[in-house]
Amino acid sequence: MNSHRILDHPVLGKLTIEKEIPFTFDGKKYTGYEGDTIASALLAQGIRTLRVHEESGSPRGIYCNIGHCFECRVTVDGTPGIRACLTELNPDMIIESGKQQFSPFKSTENQDDLPRTYAEFEKQLKGEKEDEPDV
Amino acid sequence: MYDVLIIGAGPAGLSAAIAAREWNLNVLVIDEFLKPGGRLLGQLHQEPDGKWWNGIEESKILLEKAKELNTDIRCGISAHTIEKTDHGFSVYTNEGILEAENLLIATGAAESPAPIPGWTLPGVMSIGAAQVMTNVHRVRVGKKGIVVGVNVLSVAIAREMQLAGIDLECMALPAINSATESHGSPKKVMKALLRIAHLAPSTAIRFGSRFMKGDGTKALAVKFFPKSGVKMWGMPIHLRKAVTRINGTNQVESVTICDITADGEIIPGSERNIEVDFVCIAGGLYPLAELAAVIGCPFQYIEELGGHVPVHNEQMETPLEGLFVAGNITGIESAKVARAQGTLAGLSIAKRKGQNLAKLENQIQQAKMNVRTIRENATIQFHPGIEKGRSRMEEAYYDIVHG
Ligand SMILES: Cc1cc2nc3c(=O)[nH]c(=O)nc-3n(C[C@H](O)[C@H](O)[C@H](O)COP(=O)(O)OP(=O)(O)OC[C@H]3O[C@@H](n4cnc5c(N)ncnc54)[C@H](O)[C@@H]3O)c2cc1C
Ligand code: FES
Numbered sequence: 309m310n311s312h313r314i315l316d317h318p319v320l321g322k323l324t325i326e327k328e329i330p331f332t333f334d335g336k337k338y339t340g341y342e343g344d345t346i347a348s349a350l351l352a353q354g355i356r357t358l359r360v361h362e363e364s365g366s367p368r369g370i371y372c373n374i375g376h377c378f379e380c381r382v383t384v385d386g387t388p389g390i391r392a393c394l395t396e397l398n399p400d401m402i403i404e405s406g407k408q409q410f411s412p413f414k415s416t417e418n419q420d421d422l423p424r425t426y427a428e429f430e431k432q433l434k435g436e437k438e439d440e441p442d443v
Numbered sequence: 444m445y446d447v448l449i450i451g452a453g454p455a456g457l458s459a460a461i462a463a464r465e466w467n468l469n470v471l472v473i474d475e476f477l478k479p480g481g482r483l484l485g486q487l488h489q490e491p492d493g494k495w496w497n498g499i500e501e502s503k504i505l506l507e508k509a510k511e512l513n514t515d516i517r518c519g520i521s522a523h524t525i526e527k528t529d530h531g532f533s534v535y536t537n538e539g540i541l542e543a544e545n546l547l548i549a550t551g552a553a554e555s556p557a558p559i560p561g562w563t564l565p566g567v568m569s570i571g572a573a574q575v576m577t578n579v580h581r582v583r584v585g586k587k588g589i590v591v592g593v594n595v596l597s598v599a600i601a602r603e604m605q606l607a608g609i610d611l612e613c614m615a616l617p618a619i620n621s622a623t624e625s626h627g628s629p630k631k632v633m634k635a636l637l638r639i640a641h642l643a644p645s646t647a648i649r650f651g652s653r654f655m656k657g658d659g660t661k662a663l664a665v666k667f668f669p670k671s672g673v674k675m676w677g678m679p680i681h682l683r684k685a686v687t688r689i690n691g692t693n694q695v696e697s698v699t700i701c702d703i704t705a706d707g708e709i710i711p712g713s714e715r716n717i718e719v720d721f722v723c724i725a726g727g728l729y730p731l732a733e734l735a736a737v738i739g740c741p742f743q744y745i746e747e748l749g750g751h752v753p754v755h756n757e758q759m760e761t762p763l764e765g766l767f768v769a770g771n772i773t774g775i776e777s778a779k780v781a782r783a784q785g786t787l788a789g790l791s792i793a794k795r796k797g798q799n800l801a802k803l804e805n806q807i808q809q810a811k812m813n814v815r816t817i818r819e820n821a822t823i824q825f826h827p828g829i830e831k832g833r834s835r836m837e838e839a840y841y842d843i844v845h846g
Contacts, residue, residue: 312582313583314581314582314607317606320487323581348580351580351584352582357693366563368563369566371567373569373571375476375521376553394475394477396477396519
């Protein structure tokens with residue numbers, strides 16, 4: 309438990325723990341410390357995977373740890389899309405990892421046929437219109 | 444309606460708030476992180492005189508000063524977008540809309556990614572992420588890792604991880620691809636490294652600078668850079684090795700590393716795997732300036748400042764009335780410079796309220812001088828051409844406002 313904490317530091321000194329904070333992640337109980345973010349409390353427990361990619365299901369964890377990349381999105385007390393690295397851990401938070409999503413619009417087309425820019429999209433759109441028979 | 448709303452409670456935002464409160468302005472500071480201090484919080488390095496620059500302590504000093512002046516600082520608030528109104532600015536946040544007559548954007552810097560295959564695996568993170576985990580949250584990011592990307596920031600943070608007892612196998616370059624570009628070129632990295640020689644009073648970087656001063660060719664310095672790397676605090680720094688991919692199923696298990704030429708080309712057949720359980724990627728910093736873009740502030744691309752920067756003058760004013768910028772959003776420099784710029788911005792904003800102008804003008808001149816002096820004496824420099832970049836920005840401002 310919390311085995312990944314740096315308790316002693318030659319310059320910063322001993323870690324002072326003010327208060328323990330209980331929470332659950334994917335149904336399991338853990339404790340973090342006051343001042344933790346969701347991401348730091350989980351990493352201190354050795355938990356790195358915070359979500360899986362919505363479409364491919366490949367595992368993801370923190371990348372930037374300061375709110376820029378949005379790789380660390382979790383569901384907190386029912387609200388999805390919360391950045392674990394910016395959000396303060398609060399007592400009894402119910403945290404769920406991000407899950408794979410059904411992708412109904414998954415393209416069966418050849419990827420190379422899809423427009424890559426808005427300009428290309430407009431061109432394709434115009435092209436199609438020109439092909440349409442005049443009624 | 445606030446006299447000034449400050450986005451970002453880093454050294455720039457906090458110093459600006461202090462200066463503005465000293466002139467009795469009605470100030471609100473917001474920050475999306477749970478603690479004020481910005482990137483200062485994670486900083487920990489030894490100055491050439493041996494003293495430690497301890498970001499947590501430096502933040503405390505700023506925060507106490509701000510508190511003495513009853514400054515309203517609210518954390519956990521993200522600014523999403525901004526609109527210009529007839530009376531100033533509306534800032535849209537996760538906690539509703541905030542209105543202010545003047546706006547200071549002090550959002551700091553972000554890290555450029557240097558993607559290499561496998562970089563989405565859990566256990567791969569930016570070097571800054573490791574800094575915050577190690578020094579702010581006091582959590583070990585792994586058992587044994589490798590730092591990919593050699594620059595002033597990654598060398599400083601590698602040292603910080605070592606101090607915290609985290610085992611680093613070595614530092615190496617990212618394999619060259621269209622995204623990693625110059626970070627994968629030994630010659631370019633070598634040139635940049637010479638600027639941090641003072642961080643390594645050991646043989647490490649001095650080794651390189653000898654060759655640079657000699658006949659001056661980078662290629663030669665790189666050629667003689669030992670195959671086994673040079674050691675900095677016992678950890679090898681490799682300029683002739685690059686990481687080509689990160690391997691693992693559910694998390695990082697190893698990296699594939701290979702030898703490279705002085706131009707960064709992979710030497711075929713030199714690949715081997717090193718077992719690590721974490722990887723830190725260092726791709727350098729750029730100004731985090733999107734919020735200035737959404738209200739239509741003009742931008743200028745200046746490489747020496749780290750990329751696209753909102754146009755501003757030496758007093759930290761942008762061409763948009765009432766909009767100010769300070770700190771790393773104006774160019775990548777050390778925290779001390781950001782702090783001095785913040786003070787200057789706070790005073791410039793106070794000037795718009797028009798009280799005791801003679802005294803204010805005097806303080807502004809002093810604050811300007813202070814920014815210059817601190818810049819000249821900076822121990823950590825992210826770009827050697829910073830002065831040149833600053834004067835190019837002055838020209839850009841002049842062209843837009845008077846041109
Ligand atoms: C990862 C990293 C590590 C660094 N390490 C060092 C170092 O070791 N030494 C050194 O000298 N310099 C370092 N720097 C450079 C650093 O940017 C400066 O030292 C200094 O902290 C800049 O101060 P600032 O006030 O401009 O910005 P910051 O200190 O970055 O503060 C900006 C603040 O704005 C907040 N913010 C950003 N966007 C929003 C938004 N939309 N809404 C609300 N709040 C927002 C952020 O949460 C942050 O607290 C580092 C930079 C980074 C990115
Ligand atoms: S890790 Fe990048 S936003 Fe949280």
